[in-house]
């Protein structure tokens with residue numbers, strides 16, 4: 001089974017003719033809410049692929065929080081380690097999208113930012129049964145480091161999606177079995193441009209030197225590069241009709257983690273990641289675009 005330790009947000013999306021400017025009131029076309037947060041998105045991706053998945057995180061004691069818990073539960077994600085925090089609001093992302101597709105996003109981490117030792121204790125109780133711990137950077141860094149240490153001790157594989165881009169403390173690298181940056185994230189980590197297989201491989205090698213066991217660089221519509229001390233390979237992207245690539249990276253991580261939970265080899269796990277990312281790109285939205293296990297298997301066999 002899998003544990004996801006990460007963020008749970010409600011996305012509040014407004015479609016407007018142009019992006020609002022200071023002091024201006026705009027008439028928008030449309031409004032909707034959708035469950036999001038990288039942690040929740042990746043947990044839903046895993047659950048859709050029929051992997052028993054528990055999310056560890058926090059929501060506020062508000063309407064958004066109960067809506068978020070409900071949607072995770074409906075998606076088949078176990079929420080026994082989601083704490084309802086009475087002191088703070090649920091995490092939200094305020095998203096404006098204009099007619100050209102340009103966006104403007106404000107994230108208020110709320111309850112996600114209050115994660116502490118209480119959440120870690122719940123996480124530790126789950127580790128003995130978990131093959132994989134999947135984390136991202138929308139929760140406090142000290143908790144991520146402590147969770148990685150506990151997972152290492154328990155023999156649970158640690159997968160880290162270093163998103164949104166942030167500086168990684170030196171002590172975290174050696175605790176990570178697999179790191180999965182996208183192009184912009186690895187550029188920030190290694191401080192040189194990454195755009196193709198060669199530069200991605202060079203960047204991945206630097207992350208290996210810093211202590212990770214494996215670096216997988218996601219290169220959008222190109223595919224993904226995977227480097228370990230033993231091997232280095234490229235998995236091309238699957239060709240699909242792209243509708244929107246929102247949460248393609250989250251889908252990739254879900255697919256990768258699902259394959260590893262099932263004991264598949266690394267190369268096949270990267271193929272699962274790429275296929276899950278490609279399928280998510282064929283549908284709009286974040287969690288709503290995650291493929292089911294049957295869809296993934298049929299796509300891989302086609």
Ligand code: ADP
Pocket residue numbers: 163182183217218219220221222223224236237238239240242245246247248249250252273274275276277278281
């Ligand atoms: P992120 O969403 O984190 O920026 P990417 O855009 O690199 O991540 O997407 C993650 C993975 O999803 C890619 O490595 C690729 O395998 C797959 N993917 C993304 N966009 C497409 C696309 N347009 N067509 C096919 N596969 C895609």
